[in-house]
Amino acid sequence: MTGRSLALALRGFWYLLLVFLYAPLAVVVFYSFNAINSSARFAGFSLTWYEQLFSNDAIIGALLNTVALALTSSLIAIVIGGMLGYGFYRYRLRRLSWLIWLIYLPMVMPDIIFGIAEMIFFIAIDERLGILGPGLGTMIIAHVTFQVPFVALLVNARLLALDPQLFEASQDLYASPWQRARFFLLPVLSPAIVSSFLLALTLSIDDFVISFFTAGPESTTLPIYIWSAIKKGVTPEVNAIATLMIGSVFFMALISLVVQRRPSASSTTNRSASS
Amino acid sequence: MSGLRRDTRYLLATTAPGVFFIVVFLVLPSAYLVAMAFLSNGPYGLPTAPLTLDAFRELAGFGFLGWSPGNLYTLIRSVWQSLLATAIVIVIAYPAAYYISRQPVRWRAVMLLAVVVPSWTNQVIRSVGWMNIFAPDTVVSDLAVRVGLTEPQMGLFPSQFAVIVGLVYNFLPFMVLPLYAAFERLDTEQVEAARDLFASPVAVFRHAVFPQTLPGLMAGTVLVAIPAFGMYVVTELLGGGKATMIGNLVARQFVQASNWPLGAAGAIIMIVVTLIGLKVLRDLGRRVGGDREVLL
Numbered sequence: 001m002t003g004r005s006l007a008l009a010l011r012g013f014w015y016l017l018l019v020f021l022y023a024p025l026a027v028v029v030f031y032s033f034n035a036i037n038s039s040a041r042f043a044g045f046s047l048t049w050y051e052q053l054f055s056n057d058a059i060i061g062a063l064l065n066t067v068a069l070a071l072t073s074s075l076i077a078i079v080i081g082g083m084l085g086y087g088f089y090r091y092r093l094r095r096l097s098w099l100i101w102l103i104y105l106p107m108v109m110p111d112i113i114f115g116i117a118e119m120i121f122f123i124a125i126d127e128r129l130g131i132l133g134p135g136l137g138t139m140i141i142a143h144v145t146f147q148v149p150f151v152a153l154l155v156n157a158r159l160l161a162l163d164p165q166l167f168e169a170s171q172d173l174y175a176s177p178w179q180r181a182r183f184f185l186l187p188v189l190s191p192a193i194v195s196s197f198l199l200a201l202t203l204s205i206d207d208f209v210i211s212f213f214t215a216g217p218e219s220t221t222l223p224i225y226i227w228s229a230i231k232k233g234v235t236p237e238v239n240a241i242a243t244l245m246i247g248s249v250f251f252m253a254l255i256s257l258v259v260q261r262r263p264s265a266s267s268t269t270n271r272s273a274s275s
Numbered sequence: 276m277s278g279l280r281r282d283t284r285y286l287l288a289t290t291a292p293g294v295f296f297i298v299v300f301l302v303l304p305s306a307y308l309v310a311m312a313f314l315s316n317g318p319y320g321l322p323t324a325p326l327t328l329d330a331f332r333e334l335a336g337f338g339f340l341g342w343s344p345g346n347l348y349t350l351i352r353s354v355w356q357s358l359l360a361t362a363i364v365i366v367i368a369y370p371a372a373y374y375i376s377r378q379p380v381r382w383r384a385v386m387l388l389a390v391v392v393p394s395w396t397n398q399v400i401r402s403v404g405w406m407n408i409f410a411p412d413t414v415v416s417d418l419a420v421r422v423g424l425t426e427p428q429m430g431l432f433p434s435q436f437a438v439i440v441g442l443v444y445n446f447l448p449f450m451v452l453p454l455y456a457a458f459e460r461l462d463t464e465q466v467e468a469a470r471d472l473f474a475s476p477v478a479v480f481r482h483a484v485f486p487q488t489l490p491g492l493m494a495g496t497v498l499v500a501i502p503a504f505g506m507y508v509v510t511e512l513l514g515g516g517k518a519t520m521i522g523n524l525v526a527r528q529f530v531q532a533s534n535w536p537l538g539a540a541g542a543i544i545m546i547v548v549t550l551i552g553l554k555v556l557r558d559l560g561r562r563v564g565g566d567r568e569v570l571l
Contacts, residue, residue: 010374017371021393024404024444031407040412084293090286099290102297110505110549112522113308113542114301116529120311121304145300148293177285202395209398209507213529223399230403230512239407242400249395253388 025246032239039239049240059241062225065136066205069221073143074200078193080144081151081200086185088152089159103149115213118142122214134216142214143204150203151196158192191259198256205245312539322535330540346524350544353520354552356435357503360442364450364499365492367443372454372491376461387455394448402441402512409437409513433515441509446502450495457491486564493560500556501549521545 031039035046053059088100106114118138126133132141170184186193208223215224222245226238312330314322336343375386393401408415409431419425424436431437461484469483507522514520521541528538 010370010377013370014374017367018389020444021390021447024401024408025393025396027407028400028404039407039410040416080292080296083289087286087290087293090289099294102294102302106297106301108501108549109301109305110502110522110545112505112507112526113305113545116526116538116542117304117308118300119529120535121300121307124307141296141300145296148296152293206395206397223397226399226403230406238403242403245400246396249392253392253395257385257388 028239028242029246032243034239037236049237053237053240053244056237058220059222059225059237062220062222063244065219066221066223069136069139069143069211069219070201070204073140073147073204074197076140076144077147077151077200078197081148081196082155082189082193084148085152085155086159088156103152106146106149111207111209114146115142115210118145118210119213134214134219136216136219138214138216139211139219139221142210143207146207146210147200147203150199154196154199155189155192158189162188194259195256198252198259202249202252205249308539308542311535312543314536316534316536322539330534330536333534333537334540334544346541349519349524350521350548352518353504353522354548356438356442356518356520357500357506360439360446360503361496361500363439363443364447365496368447368450368454368495369488369492372451372458375451375455376458383455383459387452390451391448394445398445398508399512401444402509405437405441405444405513406432409440432513433518435514435518437513438510438518441513442503442506445506445509446499449498449502453491453494453498454488455491457488461487489560489564493556493564497553497556501552504549504552505545521548 027039031042032049033045033047034042035044035048084103088103118141119134122132122134122138125131132138166184166188170180175184208227211221212224212227215221220228222241226241229235229238311322313326313328315325315327315329317323334346336346371390375383375390378386407413410416411428411430413430416425416430419431420427420429425431425434465483465487466479469479474482504520505522506520507526510518510520510523511526521544525538525541525545528534528541532538
């Protein structure tokens with residue numbers, strides 16, 4: 001094959017791949033506007049399923065739970081994970097590198113085992129102490145646990161890319177730990193904090209298995225609602241709910257593209273400091 | 276605490292909350308799950324003393340009615356389906372990652388994002404997408420009927436085929452990203468040198484390109500094969516009884532069957548097989564890569 005036809009074949013392959021990647025999502029969006037409940041025949045454009053969706057209290061509740069869970073867990077995770085990432089950066093020289101395995105554990109643990117282990121643990125605690133009964137609280141704890149390592153690694157990576165002299169400079173100027181955090185670390189880490197917040201949000205919204213096993217009867221999220229609707233065989237608004245969730249993911253993708261494209265002030269400081 | 280240096284105290288304060296979360300809410304629960312596998316199954320499906328190995332015996336297929344190979348088949352099927360999905364993912368991701376790495380720089384980030392974005396949507400929703408496509412009487416199902424792959428009115432799911440498609444769809448980005456990273460760093464001088472020596476395209480690939488992308492390939496294989504082995508959602512929604520994997524077997528003991536010790540024993544087997552898989556991949560990478568450390 002000549003180089004030219006190889007390039008052409010690759011281009012064709014790429015477009016086929018895009019079809020493969022987006023067909024399942026496109027089909028969901030398309031049929032969410034279908035007048036009838038079918039994914040085989042399109043009987044005309046209609047907003048029936050969206051009307052049903054917004055008049056269904058269970059779905060609205062699930063939507064609010066999903067948003068509350070994602071926002072709360074992500075906020076907690078960026079604080080705890082950010083501190084952990086910073087701590088690891090400063091501990092590097094000391095003999096605590098084995099702690100890194102603790103960070104990898106939540107990342108390599110199969111979802112299903114993660115979820116089940118937390119479920120039986122929360123049930124046992126609830127039986128004995130009467131706290132941590134399954135609900136939004138246990139879900140937030142579970143989500144924070146799997147978000148923290150990702151945040152810690154992102155923040156840590158950002159710190160490793162900095163010039164170590166910057167830290168010495170901040171110390172030479174007799175900055176208190178608080179001042180150092182406020183005037184040096186926070187500005188320098190803000191891109192990493194923003195991107196790890198977005199990552200934590202996507203991780204939370206993407207998760208089904210761990211939520212499913214730690215949820216209580218009152219803390220159904222949208223994915224759990226869809227799941228039980230499918231299991232019960234009642235699926236009219238499923239495509240409409242899924243479309244809303246796909247829409248929110250695309251919105252976040254757009255934000256992350258804009259954030260990446262924007263030349264940030266702190267990365268310029270970094271560059272000029274190291275040159 | 277005055278004995279500790281001030282510095283150390285601040286450092287402890289920064290790491291303690293994160294370590295606390297992971298230890299209390301993951302390490303402890305996992306230890307509890309492991310311990311549960313050695314308990315007996317009580318009258319209401321609640322684990323009780325005494326300590327036994329009954330759960331493992333039952334998991335291996337020994338029951339009231341003698342030995343049945345069902346669970347063993349499930350384990351073998353889990354390994355097989357995750358390996359098959361990984362192989363297909365490699366075949367798709369390799370040319371894709373190469374293609375992206377050859378594009379102008381400003382396009383690459385957008386193309387990578389295009390590959391990754393579908394995986395940001397919820398697993399359940401991705402499976403719903405394929406359920407829509409594979410439902411009876413859709414364009415794809417009609418095509419499958421005409422080719423003779425399936426009966427009319429049957430649709431393409433639940434089936435093992437649908438599970439493999441779902442697995443490939445779920446994990447493709449995890450292979451494209453590390454392979455892309457490898458292609459982007461590719462030392463083109465080696466490739467040029469091989470060409471100058473009149474090496475055939477196959478030889479160029481084998482001796483100049485492939486070894487350089489091996490670390491990316493191995494990293495991708497770990498990121499795809501390991502989670503695919505533990506898959507729950509895709510098999511539950513797109514697979515029937517003939518595509519069940521060990522994750523479903525384990526979950527069923529907690530959700531429907533209420534045999535927690537049996538489920539816990541299954542979880543231990545899952546973790547053990549995962550660790551063996553990691554070891555095998557590591558050794559394989561070392562052998563193919565000529566004793567060079569290519570993984571972890």
